[in-house]
Amino acid sequence: MLVGRRKLWYHPGMKPREFLQVDPASLHLPGSRIDGADPMKLQRQVAKHGMSTEGMPPLDVKRGSDGELVIYDGVTRAARLSKYLPGTPITVEVTGELTRPVGGLPKVGDKL
Numbered sequence: 697m698l699v700g701r702r703k704l705w706y707h708p709g710m711k712p713r714e715f716l717q718v719d720p721a722s723l724h725l726p727g728s729r730i731d732g733a734d735p736m737k738l739q740r741q742v743a744k745h746g747m748s749t750e751g752m753p754p755l756d757v758k759r760g761s762d763g764e765l766v767i768y769d770g771v772t773r774a775a776r777l778s779k780y781l782p783g784t785p786i787t788v789e790v791t792g793e794l795t796r797p798v799g800g801l802p803k804v805g806d807k808l
Contacts, residue, residue, distance in 0.1 A: 715754060716765075717785040720774035721805030723757060724766040724798045732807030733775035741772055747780045754787040760798030765790070767804070774804045 725732060745752075755770030765788065767774055777786055 714790040716788050716790065718765065718788055719778075719783060720755070720786050721778040721782065721803060721808070722765075723755070723774055723788070723804050724760075724764055724801040725771060725804060725807065726766055726768060727801065729767075729771045730802060732802075732804065733772040737772045738775055738779075741776050742780070745776070747777075749777065749781075749784070749786065752786070754789040756791050757788045758792045758794050758798075759790055760794045760796060762797035762799045764797070764799040766794070766798040766801060771804070775808065778804050779808050 752773060753770075755774060756768045757765040757770075758768055759765055768791065770788075774786070777784060
């Protein structure tokens with residue numbers, strides 16, 4: 697496929713991007729951030745962005761074999777919104793599937 701003078705490489709077997717609206721408190725924390733958001737980073741984000749979601753990129757999540765979602769990028773953003781705007785849905789992008797369940801990991805809402 698040519699667009700302009702550049703060739704776009706797209707494999708027809710690739711899955712389309714998947715975006716969901718979810719309550720950030722319901723997302724599972726990754727094993728590397730089992731204690732939740734870094735308090736200093738959370739404080740900086742609150743000072744800089746307050747309670748706004750304006751311009752916030754989607755969180756990067758993966759789907760476990762049990763269907764639950766685990767955060768791969770955006771733990772601090774999820775914690776900020778869960779704490780200051782509880783119940784407000786946010787956009788996440790499901791970027792992959794895991795072969796193991798993630799439902800046993802704590803959720804963002806558990807660590808506020």
